[in-house]
Amino acid sequence: MSRNFLGMKHLKKEDVENIVNRAYQYKNNSSLYKNALKDKNIITMFFENSTRTKTSFTLSAKKMSANVIDIDYQKSSMQKGETDFDTITNLDAMHPDAFVIRHFHSGYPAFLSKFTDAAVINAGDGICEHPSQAILDLVTMFEVKKDIENLNVCIVGDIINSRVAKSHIETAKMFNWNLSFYGPKTMLPKQEWIENIKIEKDFESAINDKDFIMLLRIQLERKSGSNLPSLSEYSKFFGINECNIPKDTHIMHPGPVNRGIELSSSVMDNSEYALITKQVENGVFARMAIYDFCLN
Amino acid sequence: MSRNFLGMKHLKKEDVENIVNRAYQYKNNSSLYKNALKDKNIITMFFENSTRTKTSFTLSAKKMSANVIDIDYQKSSMQKGETDFDTITNLDAMHPDAFVIRHFHSGYPAFLSKFTDAAVINAGDGICEHPSQAILDLVTMFEVKKDIENLNVCIVGDIINSRVAKSHIETAKMFNWNLSFYGPKTMLPKQEWIENIKIEKDFESAINDKDFIMLLRIQLERKSGSNLPSLSEYSKFFGINECNIPKDTHIMHPGPVNRGIELSSSVMDNSEYALITKQVENGVFARMAIYDFCLN
Amino acid sequence: MSRNFLGMKHLKKEDVENIVNRAYQYKNNSSLYKNALKDKNIITMFFENSTRTKTSFTLSAKKMSANVIDIDYQKSSMQKGETDFDTITNLDAMHPDAFVIRHFHSGYPAFLSKFTDAAVINAGDGICEHPSQAILDLVTMFEVKKDIENLNVCIVGDIINSRVAKSHIETAKMFNWNLSFYGPKTMLPKQEWIENIKIEKDFESAINDKDFIMLLRIQLERKSGSNLPSLSEYSKFFGINECNIPKDTHIMHPGPVNRGIELSSSVMDNSEYALITKQVENGVFARMAIYDFCLN
Numbered sequence: 001m002s003r004n005f006l007g008m009k010h011l012k013k014e015d016v017e018n019i020v021n022r023a024y025q026y027k028n029n030s031s032l033y034k035n036a037l038k039d040k041n042i043i044t045m046f047f048e049n050s051t052r053t054k055t056s057f058t059l060s061a062k063k064m065s066a067n068v069i070d071i072d073y074q075k076s077s078m079q080k081g082e083t084d085f086d087t088i089t090n091l092d093a094m095h096p097d098a099f100v101i102r103h104f105h106s107g108y109p110a111f112l113s114k115f116t117d118a119a120v121i122n123a124g125d126g127i128c129e130h131p132s133q134a135i136l137d138l139v140t141m142f143e144v145k146k147d148i149e150n151l152n153v154c155i156v157g158d159i160i161n162s163r164v165a166k167s168h169i170e171t172a173k174m175f176n177w178n179l180s181f182y183g184p185k186t187m188l189p190k191q192e193w194i195e196n197i198k199i200e201k202d203f204e205s206a207i208n209d210k211d212f213i214m215l216l217r218i219q220l221e222r223k224s225g226s227n228l229p230s231l232s233e234y235s236k237f238f239g240i241n242e243c244n245i246p247k248d249t250h251i252m253h254p255g256p257v258n259r260g261i262e263l264s265s266s267v268m269d270n271s272e273y274a275l276i277t278k279q280v281e282n283g284v285f286a287r288m289a290i291y292d293f294c295l296n
Numbered sequence: 297m298s299r300n301f302l303g304m305k306h307l308k309k310e311d312v313e314n315i316v317n318r319a320y321q322y323k324n325n326s327s328l329y330k331n332a333l334k335d336k337n338i339i340t341m342f343f344e345n346s347t348r349t350k351t352s353f354t355l356s357a358k359k360m361s362a363n364v365i366d367i368d369y370q371k372s373s374m375q376k377g378e379t380d381f382d383t384i385t386n387l388d389a390m391h392p393d394a395f396v397i398r399h400f401h402s403g404y405p406a407f408l409s410k411f412t413d414a415a416v417i418n419a420g421d422g423i424c425e426h427p428s429q430a431i432l433d434l435v436t437m438f439e440v441k442k443d444i445e446n447l448n449v450c451i452v453g454d455i456i457n458s459r460v461a462k463s464h465i466e467t468a469k470m471f472n473w474n475l476s477f478y479g480p481k482t483m484l485p486k487q488e489w490i491e492n493i494k495i496e497k498d499f500e501s502a503i504n505d506k507d508f509i510m511l512l513r514i515q516l517e518r519k520s521g522s523n524l525p526s527l528s529e530y531s532k533f534f535g536i537n538e539c540n541i542p543k544d545t546h547i548m549h550p551g552p553v554n555r556g557i558e559l560s561s562s563v564m565d566n567s568e569y570a571l572i573t574k575q576v577e578n579g580v581f582a583r584m585a586i587y588d589f590c591l592n
Numbered sequence: 593m594s595r596n597f598l599g600m601k602h603l604k605k606e607d608v609e610n611i612v613n614r615a616y617q618y619k620n621n622s623s624l625y626k627n628a629l630k631d632k633n634i635i636t637m638f639f640e641n642s643t644r645t646k647t648s649f650t651l652s653a654k655k656m657s658a659n660v661i662d663i664d665y666q667k668s669s670m671q672k673g674e675t676d677f678d679t680i681t682n683l684d685a686m687h688p689d690a691f692v693i694r695h696f697h698s699g700y701p702a703f704l705s706k707f708t709d710a711a712v713i714n715a716g717d718g719i720c721e722h723p724s725q726a727i728l729d730l731v732t733m734f735e736v737k738k739d740i741e742n743l744n745v746c747i748v749g750d751i752i753n754s755r756v757a758k759s760h761i762e763t764a765k766m767f768n769w770n771l772s773f774y775g776p777k778t779m780l781p782k783q784e785w786i787e788n789i790k791i792e793k794d795f796e797s798a799i800n801d802k803d804f805i806m807l808l809r810i811q812l813e814r815k816s817g818s819n820l821p822s823l824s825e826y827s828k829f830f831g832i833n834e835c836n837i838p839k840d841t842h843i844m845h846p847g848p849v850n851r852g853i854e855l856s857s858s859v860m861d862n863s864e865y866a867l868i869t870k871q872v873e874n875g876v877f878a879r880m881a882i883y884d885f886c887l888n
Contacts, residue, residue, distance in 0.1 A: 034631070039330070041355060049667050051674070052682055059633060059686055062659040067358040075345050081516060082347070082552035090348055090551060093576035094355055220673060255682060256674035280685035335626070337651060363654040371641050377812060378643070378848035386644055386847060389872035390651055 157216030304466035453512030600762035749808030
């Protein structure tokens with residue numbers, strides 16, 4: 001029996017804890033994962049550009065001895081007018097064990113999961129969720145704090161368009177975080193869809209007494225920049241640099257970082273509190289643990 | 297010694313029977329194929345878009361433990377003006393065990409086979425043949441009828457441009473089928489290249505007393521549509537739907553289906569006689585058996 | 593501990609000898625390399641089109657049982673504006689064992705090697721070096737002459753833009769070759785950067801008493817053709833064909849050959865002295881030996 005990995009919203013707290021613990025074990029003992037996916041066949045489909053997430057899902061599957069088949073949608077029969085639905089049901093007929101899907105439509109992996117017995121793994125859907133990023137963030141938080149309960153976390157930036165923020169709204173409920181948002185008003189959610197999430201009034205309160213500050217990427221390629229007067233203004237009021245970095249607060253970012261906008265190069269490359277590289281490193285183990293959850 | 301798989305025209309009846317039987321055995325016993333291609337290196341080259349065929353050939357090779365190397369012709373030295381011939385002879389010098397090739401030129405795989413010791417597997421050439429589709433159709437027919445001799449089969453649609461139809465003209469001879477064609481006159485072959493193949497006069501006779509009706513795709517991307525007055529007219533006179541579906545007749549289609557044109561969604565998704573998904577499923581085992589024929 | 597393979601300039605003579613010998617051993621005994629890279633993870637990144645080199649590096653890694661992950665830069669986060677540097681440091685955080693990189697910027701692999709613990713393998717950088725081509729040339733020379741010391745070698749063609757020529761300037765120093773260049777004046781280096789390399793005055797002296805003549809590709813895709821009055825003139829004065837081919841001299845070419853320009857088809861396909869196909873064949877073993885040098 002396989003299980004889907006569609007979003008933090010769909011997971012139980014116990015499942016998330018198990019995945020995070022498993023990832024941490026994998027990081028410390030490679031014998032636990034080698035051959036764990038022998039004879040499993042995993043199809044990856046990325047309808048949006050990706051380096052980190054796609055490479056991470058591919059590498060982790062191969063490290064576990066799975067077969068990975070990537071579908072290049074630009075050379076697929078979708079170019080002949082075949083619908084996504086038919087493409088998937090056809091691939092499903094070949095009985096892969098899992099689909100790893102990134103799609104520009106919110107809810108697309110959940111939709112597909114109704115038509116396949118294979119595990120569906122959400123690698124990012126529209127402006128909805130990016131749950132494997134949430135897991136790797138949790139692994140990283142656990143690594144530096146040895147606990148993921150009751151944390152003080154502020155997410156800074158383009159909240160509305162961020163699937164990472166959406167996933168962490170769920171994480172915050174699960175682990176009783178004190179979660180707050182900070183950013184330009186044009187990038188903040190309207191009150192109605194936030195429960196128990198504070199909107200920080202100014203930079204000082206945003207960084208005050210936080211265990212982790214998560215910076216979000218200004219998604220220039222999606223024109224989230226159009227919600228901004230200017231990038232230099234954003235950097236001045238919402239960016240972290242060597243002058244305003246808070247003490248004893250870890251800085252996270254899902255990447256790719258716009259250097260000098262969300263985060264200065266000097267902090268990113270030199271500060272021990274900048275966890276960006278560690279997040280990417282843990283991403284491989286997080287995805288392994290996700291495969292283990294789905295397939296074993 | 298390796299053997300080519302260039303077309304039904306090039307195969308003996310005995311070979312085809314062995315391949316079909318082998319595929320059927322593989323479907324029922326995975327231990328027969330695991331590791332069967334260990335240390336074999338297979339190069340795939342698709343000069344036309346494909347989902348089903350390419351994924352199926354890739355997946356089946358990996359399930360048999362082969363190494364698969366895909367050549368993306370758009371990023372190859374062909375972009376520097378290297379000829380196909382030189383590209384192939386160069387790849388041949390690396391001593392792969394097989395080439396799987398789809399090309400828009402008819403006869404291309406047969407041409408290449410003269411210049412390489414590797415097995416050449418035709419994954420579709422121009423408007424000539426699509427022999428692996430013919431094999432998977434035979435596997436599917438065997439699965440539902442337990443016999444592939446003396447069948448009554450009608451192929452409906454764009455016969456002239458169909459490589460599936462070309463392959464089945466050979467299959468029909470081999471297995472003594474009563475094969476007929478039906479479609480708009482602009483899509484039917486001239487009398488001279490059909491032997492023993494009846495052209496059906498009307499829809500009633502086309503569907504009458506058939507074991508299998510094979511619907512062909514209107515290849516909109518190849519402008520086969522230009523031979524039609526309109527798609528709705530085609531659908532009305534040549535499409536299968538819940539109102540005109542014949543009793544006890546299996547419906548096949550090589551895919552991707554243009555829903556509502558060759559076949560209605562209600563029949564495709566609900567009828568037990570619609571074999572489209574089963575064809576795709578059997579495609580994986582058919583390709584495994586083809587590799588086995590070529591390489592073992 | 594891993595070692596880089598950045599260029600002939602960076603290697604000791606002893607290292608080069610070991611790599612060449614290893615490749616030659618591999619060619620004669622496949623049991624030496626199977627499983628030699630088990631559980632190693634190799635990332636390939638090609639920022640320029642390639643068939644031979646990319647396929648060769650991929651195939652050789654898979655033959656040694658490594659995992660290979662290819663980054664398609666056109667679908668990577670570089671499309672979101674991420675810098676090459678950040679892409680690499682992020683990939684580095686996933687702890688691959690080696691990067692195989694072709695880039696249009698000279699010195700790019702050496703630059704990257706400063707920011708990763710993984711082995712960096714140069715698969716061609718700008719107009720600088722193409723060291724794996726130099727190694728496979730040496731393997732091929734060793735195969736036909738049983739010695740790579742004190743050879744008489746003339747390189748003919750677009751020297752200035754050739755990374756193969758740059759690599760062999762270093763090889764010549766290492767193995768005490770009598771190396772000369774010949775080509776149109778617009779394609780020859782200025783005196784200041786050649787030490788001990790003769791510029792041949794005419795075709796007769798270029799081909800006289802040589803063990804090997806290496807023809808270089810007119811890189812039409814890089815507009816090296818703009819340094820030429822015409823291709824037919826180039827062919828007439830600098831091309832090798834059945835009429836002017838010297839006796840007992842081996843003809844090499846890194847490929848892809850512009851047939852009829854640098855080399856006539858009749859010589860390329862029929863002469864036992866044309867080593868082009870053998871070079872490609874040896875390329876697989878050369879790259880295996882390079883991996884072995886870097887990772888074992």
